[in-house]
Amino acid sequence: MxxxxxxxxxxxxxxxxxxxxxxxxxxxxxxxxxxxxxxxxxxxxxxxxxxxxxxxxxxxxxxxxxxxxxxxxxxxxxxxxxxxxxxxxxxxxxxxxxxxxxxxxxFDGRGFVRGLAAEGWGPGGRHVLLVGAGGAAAAIGYALAEAGVRSLTIANRTRAKAENLAARIGEFFPAVRVVAGDTNPQGFDMIINSTSLGMRAGDELPFPADLLKSGQLVAEIIMKPERTKIMDIAAERGCHVHEGFHMLTHQAELMVNYMLGQEYGV
Ligand SMILES: NC(=O)c1ccc[n+]([C@@H]2O[C@H](COP(=O)([O-])OP(=O)(O)OC[C@H]3O[C@@H](n4cnc5c(N)ncnc54)[C@H](OP(=O)(O)O)[C@@H]3O)[C@@H](O)[C@H]2O)c1
The missing domain is CATH 3.40.50.10860 (Leucine Dehydrogenase, chain A, domain 1)
Structure with missing residues (x-):
């Protein structure tokens, strides 16, 4: 009431x-x-x-x-x-x-990192491929570097945006190796789709799924649909799959705490 x-x-x-x-x-x-x-x-x-x-x-x-x-x-x-x-x-x-x-x-990026950690995939020490260099990618990339990833490779259709974002994040976190690269997922512990590719049924895949290996984590930030094509393929190839809703649910607690003036953590 x-x-x-x-x-x-x-x-x-x-x-x-x-x-x-x-x-x-x-x-x-x-x-x-x-x-x-x-x-x-x-x-x-x-x-x-x-x-x-x-x-x-x-x-x-x-x-x-x-x-x-x-x-x-x-x-x-x-x-x-x-x-x-x-x-x-x-x-x-x-x-x-x-x-x-x-x-x-x-809190976009911190919510994403907290969601990963809650599922047992704390990003500290990991080699991460971040696909996309828009608004969500900037927040996620920053939070991943803040959380102490070993390396962060950013791949984007518009390469200059990936280079610019990598340079900016690298400047704030000199201990992390942050570079612009391509979308080849081989050799990474985690691959994150932070593009909008996957929202529509006919979208192409954000990175070459046939190169994924069992044991890698594929994380999505798209919430609609709940399961994108890349998630289905990743699961078929034996990858761990992390859904997009974790990012919202985990940042929601942070948002509430922050607006109430309470300790909110990272
Ligand atoms: N789960 C959550 O809590 C949460 C929070 C925020 C956002 N999101 C989702 O994250 C996604 C991105 O949001 P945003 O705010 O970062 O959008 P944005 O700033 O517009 O960035 C879009 C990104 O997708 C790439 N992209 C778009 N169309 C593409 C195509 N046809 N081929 C290759 N790359 C393409 C863009 O590449 P270019 O730079 O080359 O254009 C850019 O990297 C959206 O789906 C949004 O719903 C989820």
């Missing part, structure tokens, strides 16, 4: 109908016995600064999530952001502090 005491949270996107965050976060609120609700808010890019300004004046708002296409612009609209968010160049979670200050952080 929503009452006058209920604390308000939101998810801002455009469009917003497809997001799953309300279901996931409202379930966490309920499990924790919190009098809180998260609602979808469809906001055009041009209106984003006005929305941020309005939220500064919402005294019963705890925070909000931002997703496509707002993550990069939102970074510049916050009063303060974490070092990780600054380095990645995007935020996806914003806490509204009591004085109305909006403080942002980025």
């Amino acid at each position: 929503i009452t006058g005491h209920t604390q308000l949270f939101g998810i801002i996107a455009n469009p917003v109908a497809q997001v799953r965050t309300p279901q996931v976060l409202n379930t966490i609120f309920e499990q924790r016995g919190l009098d809180a609700i998260l609602v979808p808010m469809q906001v055009d890019t041009e209106a984003l600064p006005k929305a941020f300004e309005a939220f500064r004046g919402f005294n019963n708002m705890g925070g909000f999530i931002v997703t496509v296409p707002h993550k990069t612009i939102a970074l510049h609209l916050c009063d303060e952001v974490s070092v990780a968010a600054q380095n990645i160049g995007a935020v996806n979670t914003i806490r509204r502090e009591e004085n109305g200050r909006l403080v942002g952080d980025m």
